[in-house]
Structures are given as C-alpha cells and as structure tokens.
Amino acid sequence: MKKTAGEKLRDLRNAFGLSQAQFGDRIGITKGSIASYENNINPLNKSAKYKILQATGIGDEYFDTDMQLLEAFRKYNIDPANLKLKSLTDTIIAFRNSVKDFANNTQTPKFLNTKIEYLKFIAECENAECVFIKVVGKEAQPLANNGDILIVSQDENPENTNWIIAKIGDDTLIKQYLLTSNDEISLKSSSDDSYKFSKAEFEKEVKVLGIIKSKISIEIL
Known part of the structure; x- marks a missing residue:
C-alpha cells in the first residue's frame, strides 16, 4: 500500500533519530505542525517540503510518488549511514x-x-x-x-x-x-x-x- 506524505515524513524523521520537536526545531517547523503532517491532519505544503529539501536533501518526488526512503537516499546521493541535517538559509x-x-x-x-x-x-x-x-x-x-x-x-x-x-x-x-x-x-x-x-x-x-x-x-x- 502506498504511504501518505505524512507517513513518509515520519519515516524520514525517524531515520535521523529525532523527535518531532527536535526535527521541527532544526528545520523551522513547529512540533505541532510536524505532528499534523505525520498524522495526515494537514497536507504537507510547499513551504514545508522546501524546508525539508534544504535540511535533508530529500526532494518533492519522495513525498509525491510511491518512492521509498531507501530509493530516495539513492536518488539524492545521500548516505543513510551518515545522515546530517544542513543549516537553512x-x-x-x-x-x-x-x-x-x-x-x-x-x-x-x-x-x-x-x-x-x-x-x-x-x-x-x-x-x-x-x-x-x-x-x-x-x-x-x-x-x-x-x-x-x-x-x-x-x-x-x-x-x-x-x-x-x-x-x-x-x-x-x-x-x-x-x-x-x-x-x-x-x-x-x-x-x-x-x-x-x-x-x-x-x-x-x-x-x-x-x-x-x-x-x-x-x-x-
């Protein structure tokens, strides 16, 4: 079954080993918004996807298609054994x-x-x-x-x-x-x-x- 964008966000956050509050603080999204996205209460919007792209290197295609997380790591040349969040500019x-x-x-x-x-x-x-x-x-x-x-x-x-x-x-x-x-x-x-x-x-x-x-x-x- 295809995962929702919210479920994929949870998978990505968990890959970094961060709580909702920690992940949100690093990428400039509130804990409440992270929770609402992950639980499919609110759709993952353009602004949030852009912040995630900057911080993680994972682009829209991961959220908008049936791409799995490991596939996304390969596509965006990210080493899953050495995950680091980048600073937002x-x-x-x-x-x-x-x-x-x-x-x-x-x-x-x-x-x-x-x-x-x-x-x-x-x-x-x-x-x-x-x-x-x-x-x-x-x-x-x-x-x-x-x-x-x-x-x-x-x-x-x-x-x-x-x-x-x-x-x-x-x-x-x-x-x-x-x-x-x-x-x-x-x-x-x-x-x-x-x-x-x-x-x-x-x-x-x-x-x-x-x-x-x-x-x-x-x-x-």
Whole structure:
C-alpha cells in the first residue's frame, strides 16, 4: 500500500533519530505542525517540503510518488549511514489576499523564495512557516487596518499575550490569547469583547490558524 506524505515524513524523521520537536526545531517547523503532517491532519505544503529539501536533501518526488526512503537516499546521493541535517538559509513565504482567504483557503496562495535573514529583518519572523496576509476592510481591527500586512507564523500553539488568527465554528477571529488562570483562557481584542474558555473547552472549540508575529503598515505617500 502506498504511504501518505505524512507517513513518509515520519519515516524520514525517524531515520535521523529525532523527535518531532527536535526535527521541527532544526528545520523551522513547529512540533505541532510536524505532528499534523505525520498524522495526515494537514497536507504537507510547499513551504514545508522546501524546508525539508534544504535540511535533508530529500526532494518533492519522495513525498509525491510511491518512492521509498531507501530509493530516495539513492536518488539524492545521500548516505543513510551518515545522515546530517544542513543549516537553512532560504525559506518560502506564502501570500494571501485577505484574512478570510487565509482562514478559508479560498484561493491558491502565491509563493516567494527569499533569504531567512531578509525575512527576519523586515518581519521579525525567522525560521518558521510564514504567511504575509493583506488586510481587507475592517477584518483585522482593532489590530490592523485596511491595506496593512500581517506576518503570520503557521503555529497552532500560542503563548500568553500572542495575537492569533483562530476559528470558532464558521467565525474567523483575530484576538489576543491570554492565560487568565491555571485553567482559563481568554481571547480578547477590547475591554468589552472577549471569549473565555477552560483549557479543555479551548482545545475542543477553537482552531488556532496562526500566530501574528508582526505588522507592516502601508501608507501611500
């Protein structure tokens, strides 16, 4: 039976003898994303494949065909007895036309290959799966205005005070993630606009789509 791309990713990671967290840290993909790929929850996307190619030398053909791991090692001239991960220098940025487009995947994103150092300089987003999202109308207020660019890391595990893009049912929200007690999470954008959850409720009801790392405000002069 043909293995899925996620199963092949697990085989590759195990060949390097690394945990999901260790492998993800080395190639700039979160542990949560690695787990979602390996368990076929989310498809292995173009950005992730590019990072894997840079770090391991294994290209798309391994994931997209019925090629086995040992065949891939032979094709890409890799010695399975001496596996080493390479340092990343480049990354792929995805561009989305709106927050709605990002949340609902209504259009095929555009991609740009760039240096990680450039991304870090302009966006405070270094070694992660980053998406540049253009804000349309009032969809990101009060955090951002029409025409602004949100730089979003596709990470499902926010930390206290992070701003996130999330879905609750069919609704897309941009809120600040706040740990208000040992077992309570608040999503808040203003003093009179907040959602409160226990940790169990949050995990069940809220899907975190990404963490907003920075914002670029556009002003035409």
